[in-house]
Amino acid sequence: MQKIMTFFIGFMLLALPLALAENPTTYSGSCYDVNTDGFIDPLDHGMVLSYLGSTTKPEMDYNENGIVDSFDETAVEDAMDANVNNDKYVDPLDIGYVLARLGTNDPTADINGNGIVDTRDVRYVTKSVNICLR
Ligand SMILES: [Ca+2]
Numbered sequence: 001m002q003k004i005m006t007f008f009i010g011f012m013l014l015a016l017p018l019a020l021a022e023n024p025t026t027y028s029g030s031c032y033d034v035n036t037d038g039f040i041d042p043l044d045h046g047m048v049l050s051y052l053g054s055t056t057k058p059e060m061d062y063n064e065n066g067i068v069d070s071f072d073e074t075a076v077e078d079a080m081d082a083n084v085n086n087d088k089y090v091d092p093l094d095i096g097y098v099l100a101r102l103g104t105n106d107p108t109a110d111i112n113g114n115g116i117v118d119t120r121d122v123r124y125v126t127k128s129v130n131i132c133l134r
Pocket residue numbers: 032033034035036037038039040041043044
């Protein structure tokens with residue numbers, strides 16, 4: 001398990017800067033702060049909910065399928081948890097926050113609430129970060 005974890009973290013640290021470098025101009029870590037008030041919170045989730053079905057809100061269409069749908073709503077809901085440092089971005093700093101607490105029971109970093117911070121929590125945050133990479 002330890003070996004797998006070390007490999008995974010090494011892979012992440014390598015892959016993340018590459019992913020960011022690929023799309024340097026389109027990275028928008030604040031993509032979940034829909035109402036641009038500086039917080040990623042239920043208000044943003046509510047805005048996406050209120051535009052479900054809309055085809056004129058590309059900024060809320062995270063999977064870029066032309067419509068604000070349940071994927072987009074879930075993405076913002078997940079981002080509230082993934083934003084572990086509580087700023088207006090879901091970005092590599094949040095991944096670093098969770099990585100730094102691996103093996104602890106830090107409740108903020110233990111996103112799935114299973115009592116330990118592990119690679120599943122890292123993956124959860126990474127997924128949210130990647131959705132902003134567009
Ligand atoms: Ca907001």
